[in-house]
Each structure stands twice: as structure tokens, then as C-alpha cells.
Amino acid sequence: MSSKSFSDDFLENVRTLAAYFILRQHLVMVAMLELNPRWLDKNLIGINTKPYLDGYREKMQEEVRARSKNKLKEKVEVYKPPIWKGDWEYFAHGNGCRLTHLRTREPIEWDAPDPNEFNIGWFLNHLAWRLKNEPEDPYIKMCSNWLESQQADIEVIKKAVFRLIDNGVLKLRTGYTCVMVNKEEETRNDDTSLPHEVIKALITAIIEYRERQKLAIEAMIELRPDFVIEVAEDPYLLPKTAQRLKQLYQHLQSPPRGS
Numbered sequence: 001m002s003s004k005s006f007s008d009d010f011l012e013n014v015r016t017l018a019a020y021f022i023l024r025q026h027l028v029m030v031a032m033l034e035l036n037p038r039w040l041d042k043n044l045i046g047i048n049t050k051p052y053l054d055g056y057r058e059k060m061q062e063e064v065r066a067r068s069k070n071k072l073k074e075k076v077e078v079y080k081p082p083i084w085k086g087d088w089e090y091f092a093h094g095n096g097c098r099l100t101h102l103r104t105r106e107p108i109e110w111d112a113p114d115p116n117e118f119n120i121g122w123f124l125n126h127l128a129w130r131l132k133n134e135p136e137d138p139y140i141k142m143c144s145n146w147l148e149s150q151q152a153d154i155e156v157i158k159k160a161v162f163r164l165i166d167n168g169v170l171k172l173r174t175g176y177t178c179v180m181v182n183k184e185e186e187t188r189n190d191d192t193s194l195p196h197e198v199i200k201a202l203i204t205a206i207i208e209y210r211e212r213q214k215l216a217i218e219a220m221i222e223l224r225p226d227f228v229i230e231v232a233e234d235p236y237l238l239p240k241t242a243q244r245l246k247q248l249y250q251h252l253q254s255p256p257r258g259s
Contacts, residue, residue, distance in 0.1 A: 006163055006236055013142050014160040015169055017130075019180065020139070021123045028099050028110035031084045039095040039112035104133060117179045120161055128154050159236045 032040055037052040084090045089100040096111035106129055109122040127143075131154070134140050143157075150156065161178070164170045170178045 006160055010142075010146050011160060011164060011167070011169075013139055013146070014157060015164055015180075016139050017127060017143060018118065018123060018161070018164075018170070021126055022116055022118055022180070024126065025108055025110040025118060025122075026115055027088075028097055028108055029112075029115050031088065031090060031099055032097060032112070035082060035084060035090055036092055036097065041113035044113050045115055105129070106133070111175075111177075114179065117173060117177050119175070119177050120158060121176060123161075124154055124157060127157060156236060159234075163236070 029040065029045060033047070033049070033052050035056075037049050037056055040047075040049050040052075042049045082090045083102070084099065087102055089102060091098045091100070094111050095113070096109065098107060098109040100107050107122075107125055109119065109125070111117075111119065130137065130140050131144055131147075135144065147153070147156070161170065162172075165172045165178060168181055171181050172178045
């Protein structure tokens with residue numbers, strides 16, 4: 001393994017940067033209250049959205065009536081994203097939207113309904129902007145110095161995010177999103193009421209599945225040994241995982257070098 005790795009201090013730095021992004025993306029939620037409240041869950045955001053929904057529906061009806069009056073006009077207007085609060089370009093997508101600051105070009109994206117769930121890719125996009133535009137922020141400075149010392153790019157931060165998931169600091173959800181795990185959740189996860197027989201059956205099923213996985217691993221070793229080696233030599237991979245992968249390809253006569 002290379003001397004490069006994730007220290008506990010750096011992983012805490014990445015966790016803090018993710019927590020900052022979660023706070024920042026709440027701005028998107030506030031914008032959606034005014035511009036597109038349909039996907040907001042009042043139970044999650046703590047605000048009764050009905051007045052906002054009523055205003056939104058009325059606005060949509062007015063726009064339909066206006067388009068109906070002007071449908072005979074030959075002039076086709078070019079679509080312009082709405083501007084929120086005079087500073088933010090608003091682009092709706094899926095169950096959320098992207099805000100882009102008109103002057104700084106800061107991008108913030110979020111999908112409803114959970115205000116504390118963040119998309120890993122959108123987090124990295126925002127972090128890339130911060131690295132260029134907020135170099136004096138103490139956590140950004142630490143991150144930038146680490147990337148420079150490791151001669152790494154921002155893609156390595158993605159691996160740090162998944163390390164935090166492995167460590168139980170973040171919880172991975174569907175759609176390439178995750179949330180912070182708080183102490184109360186950790187306690188609840190440890191205190192289970194499942195019968196012993198059910199737990200034992202689940203463990204047996206997991207062990208059997210891991211045995212079946214070996215078939216896929218053996219196929220990878222034969223068909224893509226270069227990929228297996230590349231993953232095993234990744235300096236930011238969990239050391240025990242890398243060691244197991246290295247043992248798998250030791251039987252190869254002339255294994256290609258990973259990049």
C-alpha cells in the first residue's frame with residue numbers, strides 16, 4: 001500500500017464539509033416554498049405548506065390563462081429561468097431544483113423531501129466551487145492543503161465520503177444520496193428487538209451470499225485482472241480490503257500494473 005491514506009482528522013474534515021453543504025442546501029428548500037412547493041413534506045421541514053401550495057396553484061392557473069390569450073401570437077419567447085430574491089437563478093428538476101448565484105455562480109442543488117439528505121455528486125460540485133472561491137474558510141483550507149500534499153483531485157473526496165459510509169458516520173441511501181448518522185440513530189440500531197432465530201437466519205443468508213460473490217470475484221480475476229489490481233492498489237481503499245484483493249491475484253503469472 002502507498003503511504004497515502006485517509007487520516008481520522010481528514011475524514012472529520014470531509015464530514016464537516018458535508019455538514020456545511022447540508023446547511024447550505026436548505027436555501028433551495030426555502031426557494032421551493034415560494035417557487036415550487038409541491039414536493040415539500042411539511043412533516044420533514046416543520047412548515048405547513050398549504051398556503052404556499054394554494055399560492056402556487058393560483059399562479060399556475062394565471063399563467064395558463066395568459067398563454068391561452070397569447071397563443072395566436074407568432075413571436076416565440078425564449079425561456080428564461082426565474083430569478084429568486086434578485087440573486088439566484090432557479091432551475092427546477094425532478095423533485096427539487098438547482099440554485100445558481102448570478103454573480104458568484106455558486107451552485108446549490110437539492111431534491112425533496114428530506115432536507116438533511118444530500119446528493120454526493122452535487123456535494124462535490126459545490127465543494128469544487130468552494131475550493132476556488134472560499135480559500136480562506138478554515139475547513140476549505142485544510143481540504144485544499146491535503147489535496148495538494150496528496151497530489152490528488154476532488155474525485156478522491158468521493159472515496160472519503162464512502163469511507164465515512166463504511167465507518168457508519170454517513171448512511172447511504174438510494175439514488176447516490178446519503179445522510180448524517182447521529183448518536184441517537186446509532187443507539188437505536190444497536191438495540192434491536194428481532195428474535196434471535198431471525199438474526200441467526202439473516203447472518204447465515206449473508207454468509208451464503210458472500211460465498212456466492214466469490215464466483216463474481218473469480219470471473220473478474222480471469223477477465224479483468226487489470227481492474228482488480230487497480231482497485232487493490234488504490235491508496236485510499238480500506239487496507240484490509242486491498243490486502244484481500246492482492247492475495248486473490250497473486251497466482252497470476254504476469255499481472256499488469258495498475259495505473
